[in-house]
Amino acid sequence: MPDAEQPQELPGRLLTDPEMIDACRVRDFSKVFRLVKTKAGIYPSTIARRCDLTPSRVGEVIAGQRKLQHMDVIERIADGLRIPGHMLGLARRSWETPQVLAVVERETPQVPRTEPQESASPPGPDVDGILALATRTSLSAATLEAFRSSIEDYWRRDDQHGGEALRPAIVGQLRYVVGLLKENRPPSIQKGLYGIAAELARLTGWTYFDARQDNQARAYFTQALQLAKGIDDRQFMANVLACMSLQATYQDKPADSLALVTAAQDQARSAAGTTPRVLSMLSMREAFAHAAIGNQAATHRAIGEAHRHFEQIKSSDPDPSWVTYFDEPKLIVDTGIAHGRLGEAKTAEPLIADALRREDRTNQRGRAFHSFWLARTQLDQGKLDQACHTATQALEPASAVASERVSGHLREFYGQLAPHRQEPVALAFEARLRELLPPVSGQLHP
Incomplete structure (x- = not known):
């Protein structure tokens, strides 16, 4: 044009x-x-x-x-x-407006010295301008800690309720923090702000990924990667690349998944002080990628590496806050899922069941997602009654969290019941599925 x-x-x-x-x-x-x-x-x-x-x-x-x-x-x-x-x-x-690390579209508004004049370029939502005007003071380490605390709260609420309702607040805070980066700050404060912006961008990408809006998710993951690169935070870059690897796995792009997690491991190994917990998490993501490809030997090797790194964890390790979720039940359930992806249902079932018994009950999405995988491994072994019972149990937490990713998996499970559609247990599951997870607009159950 x-x-x-x-x-x-x-x-x-x-x-x-x-x-x-x-x-x-x-x-x-x-x-x-x-x-x-x-x-x-x-x-x-x-x-x-x-x-x-x-x-x-x-x-x-x-x-x-x-x-x-x-x-x-x-x-x-x-x-x-x-x-x-x-x-x-x-x-x-x-x-x-091109900015290397920003989602905002303009410079942060300056406090007018005379009567307010109409901006020549489009400002963002009114609240952003108000907040920007109200923060013309120096930031302290306590302010950064408050930001980090709010991010941890967002993650907790995301586990419990899903990210759909949280996203506007998270995006608004991201835009606000990026605006603060344009002002002159002491190096330690500026570096802290970059890290917070990177975490907010990754969280935003996660909420889009969980909603199965992959283009938006990838855009925010990419932005998080750029922000972390700006302060050479290689551990966090590894974390973002691991998220992108997981996304590629679910998009049925196993080669991309493996390339991304390999890059994540390279970043982590080149960083000073990378903890065993981070390396364990990355090895498990590698196992997912190999399992998606169908490489049994490589999957088993990566699972072994994940467990070896996990055994080296010490309570005194300076783990980043974003990896603390990767505890023993998470290691076990992910091990089971990796085996399940390979079709090794008999090995996978007891691992996933054990992790579910130990998992935090407030993590609604995690319980629903892991119950789906347990049901899938049971169905793969011909245990129809158990599989339908487990999948029915997954519907309750799934209905309590806004996660199209989880809902989609449970609808996919119903599709896998096609050969048994007239069995009483399958009919009972279908009735409960339609009751608790009605199809979204324009979408029908399988």
């Missing part, structure tokens, strides 16, 4: 209009298009051309006769009309 036809940014007054913000938040494109027409002078024919839509389709949307829900269409609208990604629940768009 010639430069003269490049889309121009929408007026700041429109992007900060509460009506526009609300319409974008709920993706009401009928209202978005009307506001763009009336307040920015961009008519439907131009909207259609910019967003690669037909004029008739735009007209139907404005008239309320059609809904736009496909992610690729929403991304085209964001890019064509220059609506910042965060307003539509998307990752930061490539055309937004």
Whole structure:
């Protein structure tokens, strides 16, 4: 497209209009298009051309006769009309103000010395500007600790309830912390802020991964990697790469998964002070990748390495907070899952069952996910009654947590029951599945 036809940014007054913000938040494109027409002078024919839509389709949307829900269409609208990604629940768009490590789209607003003037560039949500104005004071180590405490709380609540409801708060805090990075700070404070921003970006990526929104997840994982690289935190870079490896495993991209976890291990080994717990976790992710490929010998070797590193853990080890979740029950259940991925159900079943008995009952997603794997290994051995009973037990915690990843696995389990669909235990599971995990809009149970 010639430069003269490049889309121009929408007026700041429109992007900060509460009506526009609300319409974008709920993706009401009928209202978005009307506001763009009336307040920015961009008519439907131009909207259609910019967003690669037909004029008739735009007209139907404005008239309320059609809904736009496909992610690729929403991304085209964001890019064509220059609506910042965060307003539509998307990752930061490539055309937004380039900043090496930021998800914000502009410089943090400065305190005006005279009467306030309308910003020439689109500011973010009102709350971001207010918070930025309210923090023109020096930050202390205690402030950084407060940020870290909030991140730990986010993770706990994510385990209990899922990340869907938490995501707006996490993204807002990420944007806020990145804004703080633009001010001059003492090196120790600046490094701490980079680390906090990296953790928030990884957490955001995780919530998208758990929602099975893989493009957004990868974008935030990549950003977390960049932030950690900015302060040469190689252990955290290894952690992010391990997350991306796990994502690739679930996307059925085992070669990518293995490449990413190998890079993670390289980063961890090159870092000073990498703890045995971190190395154990990474070895287990390697085992997942090999199991997805179907390489039995390599999977068993990686499992052995994970257990060898775990045996070297000492209570005095300076483990990063982000790896403390990898305790003995987690090691055992992941060992079982790796065997299960290889089809070694007889070996996997007692390991997963033992870990479930010892697992923290407040971790709703973990219990549902691991129960699914236990049911799958039981079904693989022909234990239909046990498998359906276990899967039914998984439905209760799964219904308490917003995790499309877990819900999707339980629907997949129902699909695996196809040969036994008329058996009473399978019918009972189906009835409970429909009761507790009704299909999302536009999706049917298998």
